Amino acid sequence: MIKSATPAKQGETSVSNKPLMVLIGSVLWLSFSVGALSRAPEARAQGPASIPPAQRCSAAAKKALGSDVEVLKCGQLTGTGALETVAVNRLKKYPASADGIPVSTLLILREAIPEWRIELTVTKLSMRNDAGLIADLSSPAGTSVGYRVLLDDANPSDMGTGGFSLGLYSLYVSGQNDELPMDIRWNPSVGRFQKFDYGGDPEEFKPEIHSTPTTSN
Numbered sequence: 707m708i709k710s711a712t713p714a715k716q717g718e719t720s721v722s723n724k725p726l727m728v729l730i731g732s733v734l735w736l737s738f739s740v741g742a743l744s745r746a747p748e749a750r751a752q753g754p755a756s757i758p759p760a761q762r763c764s765a766a767a768k769k770a771l772g773s774d775v776e777v778l779k780c781g782q783l784t785g786t787g788a789l790e791t792v793a794v795n796r797l798k799k800y801p802a803s804a805d806g807i808p809v810s811t812l813l814i815l816r817e818a819i820p821e822w823r824i825e826l827t828v829t830k831l832s833m834r835n836d837a838g839l840i841a842d843l844s845s846p847a848g849t850s851v852g853y854r855v856l857l858d859d860a861n862p863s864d865m866g867t868g869g870f871s872l873g874l875y876s877l878y879v880s881g882q883n884d885e886l887p888m889d890i891r892w893n894p895s896v897g898r899f900q901k902f903d904y905g906g907d908p909e910e911f912k913p914e915i916h917s918t919p920t921t922s923n
Contacts, residue, residue, distance in 0.1 A: 738824075759781065776793070856872070857872060
């Protein structure tokens with residue numbers, strides 16, 4: 707006569723069931739791992755790197771200056787490896803000329819985590835970087851409406867500058883602008899935009915006027 711197996715006591719697991727439970731657990735763990743791996747590329751694809759640079763520049767520009775914004779440049783502009791953009795609010799009342807595009811506000815933005823950083827702010831009253839004031843244009847008050855902006859990609863390496871330069875001509879209500887521009891360039895030795903004395907003796911970057919940024923209207 708074949709004797710039946712002894713029933714397991716309450717709270718205990720039969721020895722014969724343990725291999726089955728281990729097998730089921732292994733299958734569930736494998737299924738979860740495969741699912742997580744299959745979702746990883748999808749998660750990465752939704753990150754910033756999957757969005758074209760032009761779209762990222764446009765989104766950052768609109769967030770900073772509103773929907774009536776124009777992107778003049780987008781790319782790795784200063785040689786730092788980060789995505790950067792030049793965004794402006796154009797003065798549509800005035801036509802563009804050989805001296806540049808008429809603008810009321812200009813920002814240079816750099817992509818960072820979690821948000822883009824403002825590297826340069828230009829308004830009709832001032833120019834400033836994140837270290838301080840580059841130029842105070844508040845006097846005489848009310849005479850300037852903005853600037854004509856001329857972007858120059860030719861930046862000789864022997865000047866110790868990187869990326870590109872901004873030529874900024876003060877623009878007045880009459881539509882006329884200054885004959886000579888203010889030259890703003892990226893200074894790689896300090897890691898920020900500064901005024902560059904082009905044609906000076908010597909040609910050199912000028913330090914900030916104030917150690918902290920000032921707020922302009």
